[in-house]
Amino acid sequence: MVAISTCRGCVVEGDNYSGFNACHYTGDDMAHVEGCRKELCKELGINRESLIIPRQTHSLNVAVVDTIPFDAEKLENIDALVTTLSGVAIAINTADCVPLVFADEVNKVIGVAHSGWKGTVGRIASKTVAKMIQCGASLSHIKVAMGPCICGDCFEVGHEVVEQFVNNGFDSSQVILNHYQPRPHIDLPQACRQSLIEIGIRDENIQFPTCCSRCNPHEFFSARRLGINSGRTLTVVMQD
Numbered sequence: 084m085v086a087i088s089t090c091r092g093c094v095v096e097g098d099n100y101s102g103f104n105a106c107h108y109t110g111d112d113m114a115h116v117e118g119c120r121k122e123l124c125k126e127l128g129i130n131r132e133s134l135i136i137p138r139q140t141h142s143l144n145v146a147v148v149d150t151i152p153f154d155a156e157k158l159e160n161i162d163a164l165v166t167t168l169s170g171v172a173i174a175i176n177t178a179d180c181v182p183l184v185f186a187d188e189v190n191k192v193i194g195v196a197h198s199g200w201k202g203t204v205g206r207i208a209s210k211t212v213a214k215m216i217q218c219g220a221s222l223s224h225i226k227v228a229m230g231p232c233i234c235g236d237c238f239e240v241g242h243e244v245v246e247q248f249v250n251n252g253f254d255s256s257q258v259i260l261n262h263y264q265p266r267p268h269i270d271l272p273q274a275c276r277q278s279l280i281e282i283g284i285r286d287e288n289i290q291f292p293t294c295c296s297r298c299n300p301h302e303f304f305s306a307r308r309l310g311i312n313s314g315r316t317l318t319v320v321m322q323d
Contacts, residue, residue: 084193085127085172086184088230088318094301104304104314106176108138111314127172127321134172136317137161139197143205145214148173163196163211167218172321178306179238179296181271182230182318183208185215192220193320200240203274204247209282226288227279230318231303234295235260235270244269253277 091102100111105119124131135148137158146157148166164173165185173195175182180199187193196202196211212225245259245267253259253274260268272291279289296303296316304314 084186084188084320084322086186086228086318086320088182088303088316089123090302090316091304091314099304099309099313102314103317105136105174105317106315107136109176109315110312123317123319124172127319129170129172129321133170134174134319135164135166136174136176137164139176141197141199141201143202143207143210145194145196145207145210147214147218162202163194163207163214165192165194165211165214165218167192169322172319174317174319176315176317177230177232177296178304178309178311178313178315179233181232181275181292182316183211183275184228184230184318184320185211186226186320186322187215187220187224188226188322189224190219190221191322192218193322195318195320198271198275200244200247200269200271203271203278204251204253206251206278208275208278212279212282212284222283223285225284226290227284228290229272229275229292231294231296231299231316232271232292233297233305233307234292235268235273237295237297237307238269238271239263239266240269241266248274 095101145163175197183196185194258274297305300308
């Protein structure tokens with residue numbers, strides 16, 4: 084199995100899309116996007132139609148990739164993908180939200196999800212796991228890794244966002260960082276961990292991100308740093 088998050092690479096100051104960007108709906112030149120996708124496919128040893136990237140909308144929708152080629156219309160308004168196919172790279176784009184990679188290597192089921200604060204509150208992680216189980220995965224075998232995303236120190240939010248987490252049953256003592264003033268902060272990776280543990284994923288099978296996207300804008304795209312009209316980090320998972 085291969086699981087990666089892309090780095091920007093060569094960054095040109097003032098160009099919010101410079102480096103590696105495979106996202107097709109945030110304003111970049113499509114020739115650049117397609118060039119990056121072809122480069123990635125070459126590195127992964129797959130053809131272009133085996134790289135599956137949805138059009139994300141902060142929804143809670145999960146699609147199962149069950150055939151190649153896959154109908155592009157089925158990728159609209161999708162924020163998580165699951166597959167049992169080998170040699171198929173499923174991917175999601177992020178620029179501060181949490182990219183989640185799921186793998187049951189015993190039963191050969193993989194998944195990937197985009198978990199911003201709305202997706203986290205709505206528990207897109209558990210919806211992805213549920214879809215994996217429908218495809219033959221076992222809860223005890225599923226491992227989850229989080230890619231680069233915004234850290235709690237950087238993720239300042241309004242009180243209305245805090246209310247969403249409180250009203251949806253998250254442990255505020257771990258997720259909500261109230262010592263920041265005048266506005267609170269949210270620890271999104273910790274919130275994702277909580278939603279995974281509550282459905283039965285073992286704590287030892289959950290891996291936290293190793294770095295913050297906002298703290299490292301030359302390495303990863305960050306909407307908080309660059310604005311929404313910028314590139315995206317691509318997180319990919321594929322099984323042999």
